[in-house]
Amino acid sequence: MIELAASILAADFAHLADEVALVERGGATLLHVDIMDGHFVPNITFGPPVVQALRPITKLPLDCHLMVENPDDFIQAFAEAGADMMSVHQEVCRHLHRTLQHIVQHGMLPAVVINPATPVDMLVEVLPMLHHVLVMSVNPGFGGQKFLPLALDKIAHLVELRDEMGLNFRIEVDGGVAHDTVAQVVEAGADMLVAGSAIFSKGKTEQNAVEFLKLARAAGSVQVA
Numbered sequence: 001m002i003e004l005a006a007s008i009l010a011a012d013f014a015h016l017a018d019e020v021a022l023v024e025r026g027g028a029t030l031l032h033v034d035i036m037d038g039h040f041v042p043n044i045t046f047g048p049p050v051v052q053a054l055r056p057i058t059k060l061p062l063d064c065h066l067m068v069e070n071p072d073d074f075i076q077a078f079a080e081a082g083a084d085m086m087s088v089h090q091e092v093c094r095h096l097h098r099t100l101q102h103i104v105q106h107g108m109l110p111a112v113v114i115n116p117a118t119p120v121d122m123l124v125e126v127l128p129m130l131h132h133v134l135v136m137s138v139n140p141g142f143g144g145q146k147f148l149p150l151a152l153d154k155i156a157h158l159v160e161l162r163d164e165m166g167l168n169f170r171i172e173v174d175g176g177v178a179h180d181t182v183a184q185v186v187e188a189g190a191d192m193l194v195a196g197s198a199i200f201s202k203g204k205t206e207q208n209a210v211e212f213l214k215l216a217r218a219a220g221s222v223q224v225a
């Protein structure tokens with residue numbers, strides 16, 4: 001199943017509940033919440049209170065992407081705030097296996113994110129633990145950046161590993177995924193598509209989501225045939 005994880009980083013924060021309702025109407029099936037700490041990435045965004053505020057206003061699962069140093073320190077707070085999925089960066093987790101265990105113990109679906117410079121092979125040992133792998137197709141920290149095509153080979157490599165290892169984790173892609181790039185990421189094998197600036201746009205948000213999903217699903221059905 002191909003899913004749109006709408007990234008609220010690009011939403012109008014003064015009207016967040018309305019923005020969420022629009023993407024939900026447009027067919028988004030996940031809300032992607034980018035948590036940035038100003039250390040791991042050069043930007044600051046939301047903390048657990050924003051996740052807590054989102055929880056009662058939508059039925060969509062909250063897909064929390066932690067771009068923070070020491071993610072272990074925040075697992076409990078985000079779980080209590082209502083996060084459903086939690087992805088942590090391989091680059092900041094010295095004890096990645098333990099961190100993933102903590103995420104599961106707190107009732108969330110675990111995922112690992114890899115930056116453009118991080119090889120997929122860094123994840124082989126933990127792949128059996130994961131709900132999904134998040135492949136960054138930009139360097140994290142900002143919305144609206146240009147898609148890096150090197151992500152396509154990484155997605156394809158993950159598909160191969162998944163087959164070889166007999167696993168069923170999902171593959172998410174994040175950064176520069178828009179109407180003109182979505183077909184190639186779906187053809188490469190991604191099925192959880194994060195998009196922010198391609199979706200949120202005054203007066204056009206719902207339609208952007210509908211059209212994005214149409215393009216993604218068309219590329220997906222070509223792949224199956």
Ligand code: DX5
Pocket residue numbers: 007008009010032034065138139140141142143144145174175176177194195196197198
């Ligand atoms: C970037 C974030 C992304 C961001 C994507 O660090 O992880 O989720 O919102 O934004 P777009 O879709 O505009 O590239």
Ligand code: ZN
Pocket residue numbers: 007032033034065174194
């Ligand atoms: Zn993200």
